[in-house]
Amino acid sequence: xxxxxxxxxxxxxxxxxxxxxxxxxxxxxxxxxxxxxxxxxxxxxxxxxxxxxxxxxxxxxxxxxxxxxxxxxxxxxxxxxxxxxxxxxxxxxxxxxxxxxxxxxxxxxxxxxxxxxxxxxxxxxxxxxxxxxxxxxxxxxxxxxxxxxxxxxxxxxxxxxxxxxxxxxxxxxxxxxxxxxxxxxxxxxxxxxxxxxxxxxxxxxxxxxxxxxxxxxxxxxxxxxxxxxxxxxxxxxxxxxxxxxxxxxxxxxxxxxxxxxxxxxxxxxxxxxxxxxxxxxxxxxxxxxxxxxxxxxxxxxxxxxxxxxxxxxxxxxxxxxxxxxxxxxxxxxxxxxxxxxxxxxxxxxxxxxxxxxxxxxxxxxxxxxxxxxxxxxxxxxxxxxxxxxxxxxxxxxxxxxxxxxxxxxxxxxxxxxxxxxxxxxxxxxxxxxxxxxxxxxxxxxxxxxxxxxxxxxxxxxxxxxxxxxxxxxxxxxxxx
Amino acid sequence: xxxxxxxxxxxxxxxxxxxxxxxxxxxxxxxxxxxxxxxxxxxxxxxxxxxxxxxxxxxxxxxxxxxxxxxxxxxxxxxxxxxxxxxxxxxxxxxxxxxxxxxxxxxxxxxxxxxxxxxxxxxxxxxxxxxxxxxxxxxxxxxxxxxxxxxxxxxxxxxxxxxxxxxxxxxxxxxxxxxxxxxxxxxxxxxxxxxxxxxxxxxxxxxxxxxxxxxxxxxxxxxxxxxxxxxxx
Amino acid sequence: xxxxxxxxxxxxxxxxxxxxxxxxxxxxxxxxxxxxxxxxxxxxxxxxxxxxxxxxxxxxxxxxxxxxxxxxxxxxxxxxxxxxxxxxxxxxxxxxxxxxxxxxxxxxxxxxxxxxxxxxxxxxxxxxxxxxxxxxxxxxxxxxxxxxxxxxxxxxxxxxxxxxxxxxxxxxxxxxxxxxxxxxxxxxxxxxxxxxxxxxxxxxxxxxxxxxxxxxxxxxxxxxxxxxxxxxxxxxxxx
Numbered sequence: 001x002x003x004x005x006x007x008x009x010x011x012x013x014x015x016x017x018x019x020x021x022x023x024x025x026x027x028x029x030x031x032x033x034x035x036x037x038x039x040x041x042x043x044x045x046x047x048x049x050x051x052x053x054x055x056x057x058x059x060x061x062x063x064x065x066x067x068x069x070x071x072x073x074x075x076x077x078x079x080x081x082x083x084x085x086x087x088x089x090x091x092x093x094x095x096x097x098x099x100x101x102x103x104x105x106x107x108x109x110x111x112x113x114x115x116x117x118x119x120x121x122x123x124x125x126x127x128x129x130x131x132x133x134x135x136x137x138x139x140x141x142x143x144x145x146x147x148x149x150x151x152x153x154x155x156x157x158x159x160x161x162x163x164x165x166x167x168x169x170x171x172x173x174x175x176x177x178x179x180x181x182x183x184x185x186x187x188x189x190x191x192x193x194x195x196x197x198x199x200x201x202x203x204x205x206x207x208x209x210x211x212x213x214x215x216x217x218x219x220x221x222x223x224x225x226x227x228x229x230x231x232x233x234x235x236x237x238x239x240x241x242x243x244x245x246x247x248x249x250x251x252x253x254x255x256x257x258x259x260x261x262x263x264x265x266x267x268x269x270x271x272x273x274x275x276x277x278x279x280x281x282x283x284x285x286x287x288x289x290x291x292x293x294x295x296x297x298x299x300x301x302x303x304x305x306x307x308x309x310x311x312x313x314x315x316x317x318x319x320x321x322x323x324x325x326x327x328x329x330x331x332x333x334x335x336x337x338x339x340x341x342x343x344x345x346x347x348x349x350x351x352x353x354x355x356x357x358x359x360x361x362x363x364x365x366x367x368x369x370x371x372x373x374x375x376x377x378x379x380x381x382x383x384x385x386x387x388x389x390x391x392x393x394x395x396x397x398x399x400x401x402x403x404x405x406x407x408x409x410x411x412x413x414x415x416x417x418x419x420x421x422x423x424x425x426x427x428x429x430x431x432x433x434x435x436x437x438x439x440x441x442x443x444x445x446x447x448x449x450x451x452x453x454x455x456x457x458x459x460x461x462x463x464x465x466x467x468x469x470x471x472x473x474x475x476x477x478x479x480x
Numbered sequence: 481x482x483x484x485x486x487x488x489x490x491x492x493x494x495x496x497x498x499x500x501x502x503x504x505x506x507x508x509x510x511x512x513x514x515x516x517x518x519x520x521x522x523x524x525x526x527x528x529x530x531x532x533x534x535x536x537x538x539x540x541x542x543x544x545x546x547x548x549x550x551x552x553x554x555x556x557x558x559x560x561x562x563x564x565x566x567x568x569x570x571x572x573x574x575x576x577x578x579x580x581x582x583x584x585x586x587x588x589x590x591x592x593x594x595x596x597x598x599x600x601x602x603x604x605x606x607x608x609x610x611x612x613x614x615x616x617x618x619x620x621x622x623x624x625x626x627x628x629x630x631x632x633x634x635x636x637x638x639x640x641x642x643x644x645x646x647x648x649x650x651x652x653x654x655x656x657x658x659x660x661x662x663x664x665x666x667x668x669x670x671x672x673x674x675x676x677x678x679x680x681x682x683x684x685x686x687x688x689x690x691x692x693x694x695x696x697x698x699x700x701x702x703x704x705x706x707x708x709x710x711x712x713x
Numbered sequence: 714x715x716x717x718x719x720x721x722x723x724x725x726x727x728x729x730x731x732x733x734x735x736x737x738x739x740x741x742x743x744x745x746x747x748x749x750x751x752x753x754x755x756x757x758x759x760x761x762x763x764x765x766x767x768x769x770x771x772x773x774x775x776x777x778x779x780x781x782x783x784x785x786x787x788x789x790x791x792x793x794x795x796x797x798x799x800x801x802x803x804x805x806x807x808x809x810x811x812x813x814x815x816x817x818x819x820x821x822x823x824x825x826x827x828x829x830x831x832x833x834x835x836x837x838x839x840x841x842x843x844x845x846x847x848x849x850x851x852x853x854x855x856x857x858x859x860x861x862x863x864x865x866x867x868x869x870x871x872x873x874x875x876x877x878x879x880x881x882x883x884x885x886x887x888x889x890x891x892x893x894x895x896x897x898x899x900x901x902x903x904x905x906x907x908x909x910x911x912x913x914x915x916x917x918x919x920x921x922x923x924x925x926x927x928x929x930x931x932x933x934x935x936x937x938x939x940x941x942x943x944x945x946x947x948x949x950x951x952x
Contacts, residue, residue, distance in 0.1 A: 014896050030693050032879075047533075047622070049517045057515040064511045070493040071505035081484030083677070089492035099487070141699060142690035159690060166692050185691040189699050196700060201607060216666075217675045227640065227686035227701025234636045234678075235603070245496075250511060252662035252669075256518055259658065270537070270623035271658065273683050274701065280484065281677035286632025287594065287602040289678060299492065306499035327883045331900035365894055367887025367901070368761055369850035390763030401893075408764040414753070415771035418778075421753040425726060440933060450892040454899045455930030458727040465720060465729035469736065469748045476740075 002093075002124045003340050003354055005153045010338065010361040017336030023155070023163040027333055030162055034324040037268020038375075045264075058261045058378035061254045062315035065246075069306070072215040072248055073297065079218030084282025085293040093123035096296050100125065100207075100240060101132050103294055107238055109134065109204035113196075115222070115229035116140035117209025118157065118318065119244045119298055121340050122353070125207070137199050139228040141192055145169050148176045155334030157320040157342065158266050163333065196228065206232035206290070210243035211318075212258060213295070216251040219279040220295065223262060225272045233278055239290035241278075245297050246314040258317055261377040265319040301353040309388050312380045313348045322372035322382055328365050337362060344372035344382045351389055360398040363389035407447070428460035435459075522621060522656035530621040530654040531709065537624035541684030542697050544706045550713045554585045557648070560706055561589055561611060564644050568592065570606050571613040572634030580648070580710075594635045603637055612642035612702065616649045618664065622657040623683050626707065630678040639682060645702040647682075650713045716744040716826075717782035719775075719796075721789045722754040723922045731922065734945035735788050735823055742831055751778030755795040762889050765802070772799050773809065776816050784830065785816065788823040788945050789921050790852020796820040797856065822852055824861040824920055824944060834864045840950040841871035842940075845914040847905070847928065849921035850883050862920050862944055869947060878908040886927035902931045909939060920944045 006013065018024070043051045065072060077087040086103075090096035104112070112134050114120065126136045138147040142161035146152045149172045154160030161169070166183040173179030173191060181187040211223040220241045222229045233239055249255045263271050280293040305314050323329050323343030334342040339350040339359060347366065350359040363386040372382040394400045414420045435441045436459045444452035451457055497504045522533060538545045548556035561569060569591040571577065577586060586593065591613065592605045606612065614634070616626035626647045630636050639645055655661060658681070669675050686701030697703065716739055724731040736746050756771030776799065779785050787793050797820065799813035827833050846862060853859045866874050885891060885901030892898075905928060909917055917932075917939055919925045929941035 011896070014894075018896060018900055026692065033693060047521060049520050053515050053517040057513065057517055060513055060515060061511070064509070067500070068505050068509040069500070070496040071507075071509060073496070074489070074493055074504075077486045077489055081486050083674075084484045086484055087486045087489070089486075089488040091488070091492060091495070095488070139700070140690070141688045145690070159693065161690055162693070164691075166694075169691060185694040185696045188691055189688060189696040193699055197607070200700075201603070217669050219675065219679075225686065226688045226699040228699070230636075230640050230680070231700055234640060245492075252666050254511075256658045256662045260518065267689075269683075271620070271625055271681065271683050273541075273686055275658075275681040277675075277679040279675050279677045282484070284632070284677070285596065286635065287596045287599055288635055288637045289632075297492070299495070303495055303499050306496060307501050327885070327901050327904075328894075328897055330882075331897055331904070364890070365897060367850070367883045367885060367890040367898070369883035369887065370854040371850070371881070371883065374854050387761060387763065390761070391765050392763075394763040404762070405764075408759050408762065408767045411754075411759055412764075412767035412770040415756060415759075415767075416753075416774045418751050418753055418774070421722075428726060442934075447892060450895040451930070453895060454934060455902075455927065456933040457930055458926060460726050461729050463729050465725050465732040466748065466750070468729070468733060472733075472736065 003122045013336040017332035023333050031324050041264035041268040055379050062378050076215040083280035085280030087295045089297050091299045096123045097128035111203045112136045112205045113203040113232050115208040115232045116143045200231040200235050203236040205238045206236040207240045210241045213248040219277045221277045224274050238292045240294045242296045262319050265321040265377040315378050321375040325371040325375045348385045356397040429462050518659040534621040541624045543684045547709045568609045569611040570609040572638050576615045596632045606637040606641040609642035612638045612645050618661045619653045625683040627681045629676040636678045644704040646706050648708050650710045714744050716784045719787035721792045731943045734949035749778040755792045757795040785820040786826045790822045790849050790856045793822040794851045794855035825858045828861040835868035838948045839870040839952045842916045843873045843914050844916035845877040845912045847919040849924050875912045884924045886923045916940045
């Protein structure tokens with residue numbers, strides 16, 4: 001599945017999202033829970049020290065890494081290959097697909113197990129593998145559920161099946177896999193464990209993403225809770241890791257900091273159950289572990305952000321903290337974004353990777369409350385990047401509503417000229433008099449209509465502050 | 481395949497350098513870290529203080545902690561194996577079992593010892609095992625984490641495939657947090673040692689909150705974990 | 714101490730009482746309040762919508778109007794934050810950047826000024842009511858002022874300030890967002906209102922008229938009996 005989710009226009013997706021009562025309640029509850037957990041594991045954890053200092057440490061590391069991305073990618077590839085691994089640099093999704101297809105064809109492999117990876121969704125990897133006759137099985141519990149449900153799409157970066165009830169999941173297992181137990185989460189999980197265990201043991205090829213690659217030793221690090229990524233990286237003979245090109249650290253020292261920021265920010269845990277670093281082993285004559293290890297490094301449009309004001313979005317470590325505090329995401333849910341990258345990070349990243357034509361409205365779906373900027377563990381100025389997208393949008397990259405440009409120009413003229421502004425001020429009460437209902441306007445014209453559709457609008461005040469102030473000052477001076 | 485390979489690198493990296501408005505960086509850039517908060521966590525704690533932190537952390541990750549002296553380790557291990565339902569038990573070919581005098585226990589409990597020369601049988605045994613048994617190489621007090629630097633003798637699967645897991649934790653392996661463990665890894669890498677191809681930091685049993693945000697303990701990896709801490713080694 | 718009042722376009726057009734309350738309070742605290750006639754609008758609506766050039770025109774006018782000021786005080790955290798944004802707006806124009814920095818440095822939100830500059834936490838107000846306080850996003854996150862309003866409200870005689878659930882969640886105003894993305898804005902303001910109702914308060918207090926106009930306008934449409942007051946009105950309430 002590619003980055004895009006669905007075909008409907010944004011406004012319709014918003015309407016759909018708002019109407020999904022269960023999903024919205026689930027999202028709100030998840031947000032509340034995850035926010036608390038993050039706070040407990042970060043600002044409120046005294047043993048950790050000053051959280052702001054940790055954020056600055058993360059910011060420094062990411063900024064340095066991106067500024068020297070070519071160097072570290074070169075180092076990573078050298079060290080990975082020196083250990084017998086194979087590195088493929090893919091500029092586009094197609095190149096990545098083709099390389100992986102060729103590896104699999106060479107091995108005559110058919111059974112593929114995967115661990116969750118957003119970048120593999122971005123490059124539509126599963127489709128490319130099914131095209132050449134492979135069986136691809138998603139092994140992350142949430143992704144397994146989504147895959148079974150006729151390829152439903154993820155709705156949250158950390159909890160992809162958030163929009164599904166346990167009854168939904170029981171029904172999916174029943175229908176697709178002959179499940180006969182209850183909707184209790186423990187029983188559902190136990191069933192998935194049984195089903196997937198065989199698959200892990202029989203698979204020919206394992207594919208995962210990569211949370212962080214360590215340049216100075218050529219290692220891939222996976223940060224997970226379920227254990228499935230470990231299965232995928234250990235049991236099949238061939239192992240392929242796909243990474244977004246920006247997901248790396250210079251050395252293990254920086255890995256320490258970023259793993260800490262990621263685990264605490266994403267799930268409120270000091271560390272996830274499994275933090276596993278895998279480095280190629282040429283001539284693996286052990287009884288487990290892959291004999292063949294491939295690393296596919298994907299650009300996919302990320303380089304478009306380099307050297308621009310959007311470069312900081314590439315600092316993202318995919319923790320989802322911004323998603324968990326976003327009031328917009330809270331009310332419209334993940335699918336409404338129309339992209340696998342959702343919430344604030346998605347609103348910044350999707351137009352860059354996928355263009356303004358498709359995703360240009362996303363940066364406008366924000367009240368610029370800056371909760372995201374406040375939450376980001378590596379201090380990406382997310383709300384500022386949304387404004388920068390808006391600047392590009394109105395400067396020609398997008399299609400602002402008719403009349404908006406003119407209105408803004410008129411505003412600029414008025415705002416630069418106090419007499420004009422005062423005139424508008426003085427006229428406003430008179431002009432709006434016919435619309436008044438008491439001291440309110442209930443049915444607004446033109447630009448006011450969206451407001452008054454759901455809210456009353458105050459009628460412009462008749463008393464003139466400036467007049468009052470002048471009189472007041474005179475009175476004071478007279479009195480002194 | 482013994483030799484690695486790299487494909488399409490130059491065009492890719494040249495494009496990056498281009499976008500960044502400069503030539504390719506060919507020598508290691510200086511990263512001056514002004515903020516290093518990780519160095520202060522549990523700084524200067526004694527091993528006993530770290531043990532206290534560790535035990536606390538284990539409570540939050542659904543992991544049982546048993547303490548023992550080195551002398552009583554064998555008995556304690558047997559007890560724990562039975563408490564977890566007995567065999568089959570698998571373990572890696574780790575010299576520490578002999579070092580700590582555990583050979584008799586391994587024999588009595590009929591523990592299968594990983595042997596690379598036996599091929600696929602190893603995985604079968606691990607997959608069918610009730611308990612996977614291992615020593616922790618370094619232990620992170622902050623998060624109740626044990627770590628394994630694997631090689632083909634100790635295997636990757638022993639801690640992964642069996643239903644439950646027992647990890648023996650000598651007190652001297654305790655460090656404050658991940659920071660010290662990675663310092664060790666970097667030191668060894670700098671001195672020319674090959675980094676182990678599989679390094680696993682494990683904190684408790686596997687879990688998932690994917691179903692309505694309900695935490696389910698025990699998904700694909702072990703469903704239950706017990707640590708045996710040796711307090712005088 | 715001479716204080717230059719920046720009333721904000723919203724207050725001037727719709728809530729002039731805020732200007733009167735702010736003036737009276739500052740004068741009572743010993744300030745000499747002046748009103749630069751050249752002020753218009755901080756330019757935020759244009760800036761937030763991506764119209765940088767237009768925002769810069771407004772900014773220049775405001776800088777001209779206020780650059781003689783010793784202290785610039787405004788009853789809006791978001792407008793104060795916009796002033797702080799001005800230097801970045803003129804990043805490529807050294808002359809205006811310097812002028813913008815001078816103005817930004819001397820700009821304060823109203824409660825911030827009373828507590829942090831005047832060092833006052835009790836303005837002698839009395840107002841008997843059960844109320845909640847809505848923490849505006851721009852004031853708390855962009856301006857970084859989280860404490861001042863609470864310090865002042867704590868000392869208002871007779872005022873019972875109740876806790877507000879998810880207090881830091883945005884009310885859905887966001888300037889043009891409230892009219893461009895009304896469907897989402899509606900959900901956000903309705904959730905905010907349900908939290909306000911759950912608190913049991915009779916009065917909603919806020920320090921930003923954008924938020925109050927939004928929440929108040931929706932409550933009015935829904936027929937909610939909760940009174941909406943700008944914090945300056947509460948602080949100017951005396952026995």
